[in-house]
Structures are given as structure tokens and as C-alpha cells.
Amino acid sequence: MKLTLKIWRQENAKAKGKFETYQLDGVSPEMSFLEMLDYHNEKLILEGTNPVAFDNDCREGICGMCGLYINGRPHGPDEDNTTCQLHMRKFNDGDTIVIEPWRSKAFPVIKDLIVDRTALDKLIIAGGYISADTGSAPEANSIPIPKHKADLSFNANECVGCGACVAVCKNASAMLFVAAKVSHLALLPQGKIEASERVLKMVKEMDKLGFGNCSNTGACEAECPKSVSISNIARLNREYICAGLTHEN
Amino acid sequence: MSNFFTTSIGKKLVMSLCGLFLAVFLLVHLSINSLLIICDNHTFNVAANFMAKNKLIKVVEIVLFLGLFLHIIYGIWLQIQNWMSRPVGYVKTNHSQTSFFSKYMIHTAIVIFIFLVLHFMDFFLKAKFFKDQMPPEIGGLEDMATAVILKFKMLPYVIIYIVCIFILGFHLFHSFQSAFQTLGLDHKIYTPIIKTAGVIYALIIIIGYSLIPLVVYFTFPNPA
Numbered sequence: 001m002k003l004t005l006k007i008w009r010q011e012n013a014k015a016k017g018k019f020e021t022y023q024l025d026g027v028s029p030e031m032s033f034l035e036m037l038d039y040h041n042e043k044l045i046l047e048g049t050n051p052v053a054f055d056n057d058c059r060e061g062i063c064g065m066c067g068l069y070i071n072g073r074p075h076g077p078d079e080d081n082t083t084c085q086l087h088m089r090k091f092n093d094g095d096t097i098v099i100e101p102w103r104s105k106a107f108p109v110i111k112d113l114i115v116d117r118t119a120l121d122k123l124i125i126a127g128g129y130i131s132a133d134t135g136s137a138p139e140a141n142s143i144p145i146p147k148h149k150a151d152l153s154f155n156a157n158e159c160v161g162c163g164a165c166v167a168v169c170k171n172a173s174a175m176l177f178v179a180a181k182v183s184h185l186a187l188l189p190q191g192k193i194e195a196s197e198r199v200l201k202m203v204k205e206m207d208k209l210g211f212g213n214c215s216n217t218g219a220c221e222a223e224c225p226k227s228v229s230i231s232n233i234a235r236l237n238r239e240y241i242c243a244g245l246t247h248e249n
Numbered sequence: 250m251s252n253f254f255t256t257s258i259g260k261k262l263v264m265s266l267c268g269l270f271l272a273v274f275l276l277v278h279l280s281i282n283s284l285l286i287i288c289d290n291h292t293f294n295v296a297a298n299f300m301a302k303n304k305l306i307k308v309v310e311i312v313l314f315l316g317l318f319l320h321i322i323y324g325i326w327l328q329i330q331n332w333m334s335r336p337v338g339y340v341k342t343n344h345s346q347t348s349f350f351s352k353y354m355i356h357t358a359i360v361i362f363i364f365l366v367l368h369f370m371d372f373f374l375k376a377k378f379f380k381d382q383m384p385p386e387i388g389g390l391e392d393m394a395t396a397v398i399l400k401f402k403m404l405p406y407v408i409i410y411i412v413c414i415f416i417l418g419f420h421l422f423h424s425f426q427s428a429f430q431t432l433g434l435d436h437k438i439y440t441p442i443i444k445t446a447g448v449i450y451a452l453i454i455i456i457g458y459s460l461i462p463l464v465v466y467f468t469f470p471n472p473a
């Protein structure tokens with residue numbers, strides 16, 4: 001395959017950055033998208049140019065590091081997939097592919113296609129956890145959990161924190177991410193104890209970090225590589241209302 | 250609790266509660282307007298005068314203006330934050346499979362606001378403060394019917410009115426179900442019903458409000 005790549009290049013967080021256009025020949029449809037970028041980088045290095053910086057880690061769709069905005073969609077044209085699980089067979093010979101970093105005030109660009117997603121970690125630090133003594137895993141059946149709640153919690157917990165929801169949302173809102181974390185824990189008995197404190201703290205932090213406000217467009221759900229449902233956002237709203245009306249502090 | 254209504258979700262709660270209240274008002278307003286074409290001028294005048302003079306309605310009117318005010322202020326507040334949350338935009342954007350109307354809420358809102366101001370000056374203010382610009386009273390009743398018919402006999406007015414009603418309808422297509430989502434009301438069975446109800450509601454508003462000027466324009470005699 002022969003491709004035209006239009007890639008955002010930015011030296012560092014302070015630099016202005018611009019699009020560079022590259023011609024890339026010899027791409028195999030069997031390559032993953034990241035392998036195609038590796039292949040392109042090898043060529044750039046041989047030519048003596050700086051390779052394109054992009055984030056990745058597991059390359060098997062579970063770490064959420066590899067988010068790229070490809071042809072106007074987070075993680076590219078495939079449904080329910082991360083960028084590392086996208087393959088070049090989804091493109092045609094002669095295609096032009098536009099590759100941009102996530103765009104959000106809360107995710108500043110560090111270099112080229114890499115953005116700083118520390119904001120998502122700060123959200124977790126604000127309350128996306130349970131306080132429990134660590135140690136060996138407790139006996140699984142000692143706390144009964146209804147199957148449907150476990151399933152809902154599992155769906156929310158599938159979130160890999162890639163930030164595609166923020167990237168695609170026209171308001172750069174992190175509501176789906178926060179909703180996934182709040183739902184995952186609020187649905188389980190272990191997480192219920194701190195549920196109201198958690199939701200208030202996480203919403204406060206979300207606002208502080210400069211994410212936008214949810215306007216229920218549903219773009220996040222449509223583009224989430226793990227199909228996390230926006231019914232989690234409704235649950236987040238419910239949790240917020242109940243916590244706000246009943247929390248003692 | 251002190252900042253319950255000022256967080257992102259809190260602001261949206263205000264938006265949704267005010268919005269739902271305004272949605273009820275639109276239906277009440279429509280039902281009174283439709284008396285003009287379903288019944289006659291007199292019935293419409295009786296209803297319009299009742300709405301203008303009843304003490305209880307006057308209290309509701311204050312709540313209505315407050316609701317509208319909050320809906321606008323909070324809407325602008327949220328929108329400005331949303332614009333600021335992405336200082337550098339994308340070069341290439343692809344419309345994902347999301348609700349179409351949800352992307353244009355602020356744009357439709359601006360048109361609705363301008364329309365409301367004009368509408369307000371045309372009827373509400375004139376009837377309240379500039380009685381000399383109103384048709385003469387009939388039997389102690391403000392002749393709102395003639396005031397409306399005079400307006401709806403002007404083709405440009407009818408066209409602008411209907412275009413604005415369609416834009417209002419677009420606003421409602423998204424906002425009805427969105428308000429329920431914001432209030433946290435999400436359910437496997439009820440959410441699809443709410444979504445359908447939202448579409449039916451928006452259609453009722455569009456068709457109902459558009460039909461009145463059309464019927465008046467095409468079938469009513471010119472007022473003497």
C-alpha cells in the first residue's frame with residue numbers, strides 16, 4: 001500500500017507545531033497502525049530526521065496508552081478498538097491519513113502525538129479508589145453481589161483510561177471517564193461505603209482540571225474503544241444528586 | 250452542599266429543571282393559542298385575559314421568567330466553559346453517530362432568544378404597557394385575538410415565525426431526553442419511552458405552533 005500521511009509535529013509543549021506531509025510506500029495491510037508508524041519512523045531515522053513521537057505500551061488494547069486522532073476519529077475508523085488494535089486493512093491504497101494528538105485543555109501536547117494525560121490520574125487520586133487493607137485476596141463468595149450489578153460494574157470497569165471520550169467530545173468533557181470510575185465502584189458493596197464522598201470529590205476535581213461540561217451528545221459512548229455506556233453518566237448524575245443532598249460535609 | 254449547583258453537574262441540573270419547566274409552559278401556551286383556530290376569537294380572548302390577569306398565574310409568571318433567566322445564564326456559563334476546554338481544535342473531524350441536534354444547542358438557543366425578545370415586545374409588553382398600540386377592548390376584554398390575527402396576516406411575519414418555531418423544535422428534539430439523562434433518570438425500559446416522548450413532544454410543538462399562523466393567514470378574514 002502507498003499512503004500519504006499528514007502528521008502533527010510539535011517539538012515540545014511550548015513549540016507551535018504544524019502538520020507535516022509524508023509519502024509512505026510498502027505498507028502491508030497486515031500491519032497494525034502502530035507498526036505502520038514504526039515502519040515510517042525507521043525510514044525517518046535512516047533519512048536522518050526525527051522520528052514521530054507517539055505513546056503506546058501493551059499493544060493489545062488493554063493499557064489505553066495509544067490514543068491517536070485518526071482521520072477525525074479517536075482510535076481511527078474501526079469500531080470498539082484502540083489504535084494499537086487497528087489494522088492497515090481498514091485503509092485503502094492511496095489513502096491520505098490525518099493523524100492528530102488528543103485535543104483538550106486538560107491534555108497538553110508533550111511532543112508530536114503524545115499528550116499529557118496526568119489529568120486522568122488526578123481524577124483517580126481524587127476518589128477513584130476504595131480504602132481497604134491490602135493483603136491477600138479475600139474469599140470471593142464472602143460478599144454476595146447480584147449478577148446484573150457485577151455485569152454493570154464490569155462494563156464500567158472496562159474503561160482503560162485512554163481519553164478517547166474526552167478527545168471526541170465537542171466539549172472535551174471527561175464525564176464518561178468519571179462516570180465509569182464512579183459507577184464501577186458505586187455498584188459494588190466494597191465501593192458503596194465511600195460512594196458519596198467519591199462522587200463529590202471527583203466532580204470537583206474534574207471541574208478544576210479544565211474539562212468541559214457534558215451536553216449528552218453521546219459521542220463518547222460511540223467512540224469508546226470499550227463501549228462504556230452513557231447510562232453510567234446518568235448513574236454519575238444520580239450519585240451526585242443523592243450525595244449532594246445527603247452528604248454531611 | 251453550598252456549591253451543589255455550581256459544579257458542572259450542578260449547573261446542568263439547573264439547566265434541565267428550568268428546561269423541563271419551560272417545556273411545560275410551551276404546551277400551556279400552545280393550548281391557549283390553538284383556541285384561536287379551534288374555537289373563536291372570543292374564547293381565545295377570555296383565555297388570554299385569564300392568563301394575563303389571574304393572580305396565581307402572575308406568580309407562575311415570575312417563576313417562568315426566573316426559570317428562563319437561569320436557563321439562559323447557566324446555558325451561557327456552560328457553553329463558555331465548553332469552548333474554553335479545547336483551545337486548539339482538530340483539523341479533521343468526522344461526525345460520529347451522535348444525536349445531530351445536540352451539537353447545535355447554543356446556535357438554536359441564540360435564534361430562540363432573539364425570537365423571544367421580538368415576540369415579547371410584540372404581544373406581552375404591548376398588552377401590558379402600551380395599550381394604545383393594541384386593538385380596542387371588547388366587552389372589557391383585551392382583544393388579543395385581533396392583535397394576533399393582524400400579525401399573522403403579514404406573510405413575512407408568518408414565515409419568520411414558522412422558521413423560528415422549527416428551530417425551537419430542533420432545540421427540543423435533543424433537550425427533552427437530555428434533561429432526563431442529566432437528572433439521572435436512565436432505565437432499560439423507560440429511557441426509550443422518554444426518547445420517543447421527546448420526539449413526539451418536539452413534533453407537537455413544531456406542528457402546533459406552525460399550524461396556527463398558517464390557518465390564520467389562509468383562512469381568516471382580514472380584521473376590520
Ligand code: FES
Pocket residue numbers: 055056057058059060061062063064065066082083084085
Ligand atoms: S498500546 Fe495499550 S491499549 Fe494500545
